Amino acid sequence: MEWTDIGFDDHGYQVIKLSGDFDLYSAPSFTRAITELMGSGAYKLKLDLAEVRYLDSSGVGSLIKLLQSAKHSGSAIVFCGISGAPRRILQMSNILLLMKEVDQAGGDS
Amino acid sequence: MIPLIVRQLIVDERNELFDAQGMKYAEFPSEYSKVREYTAKVLAECPAAFLEGGLLEQQLSELIKNGIKHGNRCEPSKALKVWYDLRKRARFIVEDEGNGFTNLDEWNDFYRRRQTALSENDFDAFLSLASYRGPNSAEDDGGNSLVAALEYWNGGIIYNDTHNKVGVVRWFSSGSTKLSGK
Numbered sequence: 001m002e003w004t005d006i007g008f009d010d011h012g013y014q015v016i017k018l019s020g021d022f023d024l025y026s027a028p029s030f031t032r033a034i035t036e037l038m039g040s041g042a043y044k045l046k047l048d049l050a051e052v053r054y055l056d057s058s059g060v061g062s063l064i065k066l067l068q069s070a071k072h073s074g075s076a077i078v079f080c081g082i083s084g085a086p087r088r089i090l091q092m093s094n095i096l097l098l099m100k101e102v103d104q105a106g107g108d109s
Numbered sequence: 110m111i112p113l114i115v116r117q118l119i120v121d122e123r124n125e126l127f128d129a130q131g132m133k134y135a136e137f138p139s140e141y142s143k144v145r146e147y148t149a150k151v152l153a154e155c156p157a158a159f160l161e162g163g164l165l166e167q168q169l170s171e172l173i174k175n176g177i178k179h180g181n182r183c184e185p186s187k188a189l190k191v192w193y194d195l196r197k198r199a200r201f202i203v204e205d206e207g208n209g210f211t212n213l214d215e216w217n218d219f220y221r222r223r224q225t226a227l228s229e230n231d232f233d234a235f236l237s238l239a240s241y242r243g244p245n246s247a248e249d250d251g252g253n254s255l256v257a258a259l260e261y262w263n264g265g266i267i268y269n270d271t272h273n274k275v276g277v278v279r280w281f282s283s284g285s286t287k288l289s290g291k
Contacts, residue, residue, distance in 0.1 A: 024144065024174060028249040056167050056174075061251025064239045071236060085163040092257035094227055097111075098236055 001026035001052070003033070013044045013078060019051035022059035022086070031062040035069055043075040046102065050081025055089050063090075067098055078102045113228035115221050116259040118213055124267045126276030129202055132192040137173075139181035139189050139205070144174045147189070155195050159281055165199055168261045171254040172203045172275060179245060180205025180273055198264065200278040209272030212243045216255065223256070 001020035009015050016034065020026070038045065047066075052059075070077045078100045082090065090096040137147045148170040152160070159165055173189060181187035192202040210216070219241050226234035240252030258266055264278030 024170075024249075024251075025142075027251070054163050054167065057171055057251030057254030057257070058249065059251070060253050060257075061240055061249075064236075064251075064253065068236060068239075071233075085161065085167065088162075088164060089167060089257055092260045093253050094223075094235075094256065095239060095253070097227070098232060098239070 001030065003030060006048075009046060011044075013046035013076075015046045015048060017048040017051070021054040022049075022052050022062070023054060023056045024058040027056075027058035027062040031065050034066055038066075038069060038073065038075055041075075042073060043070070045070075045075065045077045047077065047079050048081050048104070049079060049086060050083070050104075052081075052086050053084065055086035057093075059086075060089060060093050060095055063099070064095060076100075080104050111228050111230065113224060115224045117217050117220075118210075118255065118259070118266065118268060120213065120268045120270060120272065122270040124265070124276060126200070126265055126267045126278060127202060127269065127274070129192045132194045132200070132202070135191045135193070137177075137189045137191070138185040139177040139183055139187045140185050141174075141177055141183045144170055144177060147173055147191075151191055151193050151201075152195075155199070159195060159199050159279075161281075164261065165279070168258060168279075169199075169201060171258060172201065172277065175210075175254065176203050176205035176207075178247075178250075179210070180207030182207065198278055198280045200264075200276075202274065202276045204274040207273050210268065211272065212245075213268060213272055215243065216241060220256065220259075 001018060001022050003016050003018045006015045006017050066077055080102050135151055148166055152166060176189045177183060187206040190204040194200040223238040226238055242252055262277040262279050264280050267276045
């Protein structure tokens with residue numbers, strides 16, 4: 001999986017676009033990179049998952065860790081573009097309920 | 110209020126899901142870097158209707174990953190055994206050479222607490238319980254694969270007495286109809 005920082009949107013969220021397979025091989029390095037990016041202060045982050053075609057439990061675990069970190073640091077994470085099998089996995093894991101989704105432009109979806 | 114749904118991992122050595130008669134068989138060395146490669150090999154001739162956009166690959170890879178990582182401790186000399194039957198439904202038996210999922214009862218208790226928090230809209234508690242952490246969990250473990258597995262394997266997910274062998278089945282309403290004449 002690759003991820004790209006595409007800057008800030010109109011709502012002040014730093015947007016990270018993910019593409020490829022969010023799996024047992026890519027999830028650990030992604031978690032470390034984003035945790036480091038968020039640091040310890042309040043932060044506004046938007047993860048664009050529109051080009052993630054495969055998500056496994058390690059990817060789900062990565063998202064859970066980021067949600068937990070955001071809660072502890074007072075940061076905000078929103079998500080956009082979740083579809084297909086990754087969306088189904090998040091539903092079956094009950095994790096989608098915890099994820100605030102917005103549209104690509106940043107508004108509530 | 111979200112309805113309280115609590116499923117369970119079940120131990121039943123004599124369950125019909127462990128009957129491997131007529132099933133195909135594959136055996137792999139426990140190389141963690143090849144989890145998805147092994148999964149692809151098992152599913153090479155899978156009917157397209159069963160794949161569901163990658164869901165079947167994802168769920169089977171979790172079983173193979175658990176066997177290789179937690180069961181066989183990624184020791185290539187230890188075998189990961191897979192029996193599979195992709196006629197009419199997707200059925201698998203996955204066995205490793207490890208000590209078994211020793212925390213199965215604890216996991217069921219964790220899952221009950223997780224689902225209870227969810228049903229009570231206690232999202233703070235739910236978030237703290239979102240990933241299972243047992244004595245053998247690693248930092249990189251997702252800790253949630255069995256939650257989705259309990260829903261996905263709609264015909265059952267059963268462990269043997271020593272908890273190192275799991276049998277699962279998923280039925281497909283449309284796929285089963287399409288294949289019923291074969």
